[in-house]
Amino acid sequence: MAYDVESVRAHFPALKDGTAFFDGPGGSQTPDVVAEAVAATLLSPISNRGDVTASERRADETVTEARSALGDLLAVDPRGIVFGRSATELTFMMARTLSSGWGPGDEVVVTRLDHDGNVRPWVIAAEAAGATVRFADFDPATGELTAEDVAAVVTPRTRVVAVTAASNLIGTRPDLPAIAAVAHDAGALFHVDGVHATAHVSVDVPAEGADVWVCSPYKFLGPHHGVLAADPALLETLHPAKLVPSTDVVPERFELGTLPYEMLAGSRAAVDFLATLAGDAAPGPTRRERLVASFSALEEHEERLLARLEGELRSHPRIRLHSNAARRTPTLLLTIDGIDPQEVRRLLAERDINAPAGNFYAWECSHHLGLGAAGGLRVGLAPYTSESDIDRLLEGLVAALQ
Incomplete structure (x- = not known):
């Protein structure tokens, strides 16, 4: 299924300042058609x-x-x-x-x-x-x-x-x-x-x-x-x-x-807008049919980016991923040995990368994972996430490890 991420990104004015947003789980950026x-x-x-x-x-x-x-x-x-x-x-x-x-x-x-x-x-x-x-x-x-x-x-x-x-x-x-x-x-x-x-x-x-x-x-x-x-x-x-x-x-x-x-x-x-994500490849005359096709294209896009990101992160011995279920959304919670998650968040922010840290109101979950109230760094993909965003995030995390 076709997914043109650059066409999608063109509808998000917030992306024009160059920030790479990985904070979608807390609230996504807004396309122009919604604001209009x-x-x-x-x-x-x-x-x-x-x-x-x-x-x-x-x-x-x-x-x-x-x-x-x-x-x-x-x-x-x-x-x-x-x-x-x-x-x-x-x-x-x-x-x-x-x-x-x-x-x-x-x-x-x-x-x-x-x-x-x-x-x-x-x-x-x-x-x-x-x-x-x-x-x-x-x-x-x-x-x-x-x-x-x-x-x-x-x-x-x-x-x-x-x-x-x-x-x-x-x-x-x-x-x-x-x-x-x-x-x-x-x-x-x-x-x-x-x-x-x-x-x-x-x-x-x-x-x-x-x-x-x-x-x-x-x-x-x-x-x-x-x-x-x-x-x-x-x-x-x-x-x-x-x-x-x-x-x-x-x-x-x-x-x-x-x-x-x-x-x-x-x-x-x-x-x-979500119903347009698959572009002309979305079949059927109804909005529901277009939505199903668009989410199929979105899942393929996000899963591809997630596979690359996750593979790179798991290769670093100091990075621990807490997102391990077989069936997941494109959301990763991670901690880095010896570095406070809030410090990692700050270092990424200096590179115009938004990836927040905390327990995100998943209070029982964070404590059950042994992370307490501090939680970890959460990285979430969204319809506007691109390969270059992944590149920047990986570079920022490598820099934080040094």
């Missing part, structure tokens, strides 16, 4: 949603188009797309809503592989309800979290199993359908943190077995807000806290206050 969509929405006549005035209809159309775009991206019914401030906020909302029916004896399963945004909301909700929290551990040597690891802590009393689709720290992609089977066999709801995965792979939420999937458009070239996807029939059974005058219609019953129309327009534009 945000600006156009802010500058156009727009009001609260309605069907009387042109500006009301424009707001309603903006929301409808954004739901449709995210539905295509995630292969879900647009009526099951909920917008919020962030994936973490939406997870807190879901945890509060579900836990209102929990009590002593009920259990929730979380994992040590996850970002804390898919751990602490469930822990806090369980503690408030008097329910029990069980942690599924992953293998720190391989980075693997298996269905058997989850099954070991799931019981008939489990109400929710919360698992990441891909670790934002070490990139591990667990076998979600297998874990979904474990959760569903126990009668539990399967909640998936798709924030990191959605930026790198073609997502089909029903095929993954997820009952709920959360993600963040700013990780995949869009603006800052959160998205929750679920079957509308499931959402109909849930009743979150809301204002009396606000609608009880799904999905709006989960959206508090006026939606950020400009952000939603930007997210639609981001999805449309």
Whole structure:
């Protein structure tokens, strides 16, 4: 599948200053078409949603188009797309809503592989309800979290199993359908943190077995807000806290206050841009078909760059890679013997290379790896990563070793 990285890079004004960005897992750079969509929405006549005035209809159309775009991206019914401030906020909302029916004896399963945004909301909700929290551990040597690891802590009393689709720290992609089977066999709801995965792979939420999937458009070239996807029939059974005058219609019953129309327009534009990554090679007339083809091309591009980068890094005896799972995103966590990760980050920054260091809110994961709060240096590839970026990163890391 064709992938023209230079054509992709031409749409990113942030790249013009010469910086090599490897910090995509924390938030990607923004293409011009997304910024233009945000600006156009802010500058156009727009009001609260309605069907009387042109500006009301424009707001309603903006929301409808954004739901449709995210539905295509995630292969879900647009009526099951909920917008919020962030994936973490939406997870807190879901945890509060579900836990209102929990009590002593009920259990929730979380994992040590996850970002804390898919751990602490469930822990806090369980503690408030008097329910029990069980942690599924992953293998720190391989980075693997298996269905058997989850099954070991799931019981008939489990109400929710919360698992990441891909670790934002070490990139591990667990076998979600297998874990979904474990959760569903126990009668539990399967909640998936798709924030990191959605930026790198073609997502089909029903095929993954997820009952709920959360993600963040700013990780995949869009603006800052959160998205929750679920079957509308499931959402109909849930009743979150809301204002009396606000609608009880799904999905709006989960959206508090006026939606950020400009952000939603930007997210639609981001999805449309992602659908162009395969260029003319993308088959099919639908946006969903183009997205699948584009992500296939993107994965091939990122995997090729990752193979080269990883091969070089593993050849250095002082560099230790903590990203070792067989199935991963193009994300590497590394440490260098005798050098603080923050110092490596600083040395790279002097060369205009952005590669941050820390635990990146994967609190349980970093501690389970034996890295504590300090974590390591995280290198993440993105649609705009080029061979020359890899060259510069390798040169910078070699210089840091001296």
